[in-house]
Amino acid sequence: MDDRLSAARLRAELGDNILIGREIIVRDQTTSTNDCVWQLAQEGAYEGLVVFAEHQTAGRGQRGNVWESAPHKDLSFSVLLQPKIGIGHSSRLTQWASEIIGATIESSCLCQVRIKAPNDIFVGERKVAGVLVEMRAQANAQHIAILGIGVNINQQLHDFSVGLRVRSGSLAMLGHKTVDRHEFAAELLRNLDRSYRQGAV
Numbered sequence: 001m002d003d004r005l006s007a008a009r010l011r012a013e014l015g016d017n018i019l020i021g022r023e024i025i026v027r028d029q030t031t032s033t034n035d036c037v038w039q040l041a042q043e044g045a046y047e048g049l050v051v052f053a054e055h056q057t058a059g060r061g062q063r064g065n066v067w068e069s070a071p072h073k074d075l076s077f078s079v080l081l082q083p084k085i086g087i088g089h090s091s092r093l094t095q096w097a098s099e100i101i102g103a104t105i106e107s108s109c110l111c112q113v114r115i116k117a118p119n120d121i122f123v124g125e126r127k128v129a130g131v132l133v134e135m136r137a138q139a140n141a142q143h144i145a146i147l148g149i150g151v152n153i154n155q156q157l158h159d160f161s162v163g164l165r166v167r168s169g170s171l172a173m174l175g176h177k178t179v180d181r182h183e184f185a186a187e188l189l190r191n192l193d194r195s196y197r198q199g200a201v
Contacts, residue, residue: 013186020193033078126169
């Protein structure tokens, strides 16, 4: 099954009157979606931009760790935000995003999620998602936050590198069935948008 992400389909599913997801870009490959969003922000992109990548060649996690992506099987994306919190309080964004991701997984997969501070989301003993927030100052402009999210959707154990197979998992592995990436992505973006516009951070 060809499960390539479609920016047009995601925008259609999100509808109007949203902030997060007002513009969606899907790249076949990029170094890092966080880096891509930062570049677009420098070129004048608006808050709420979301960039997905089917494959990251230099995806990263917290503390310099590598984040693996499996083309057409996971969700790797970043969101451009301009939160009102101070530039030194990125941990608040990390906690907020982790809680929204966890709640979305629980409602979609009917499972119990555990958040391992600061940014890892587990189901049982397997990590299924992670968050990387990078706050950056801008000259003569409000600082920005780039919210990077990775969710393992349809990987099987062989899709992970050998070193990660002991503790990594995916939503498909947990539910023993393929998950519609568009539906999950749209639900997650809706939940992030609703909470963000309500002033959760």
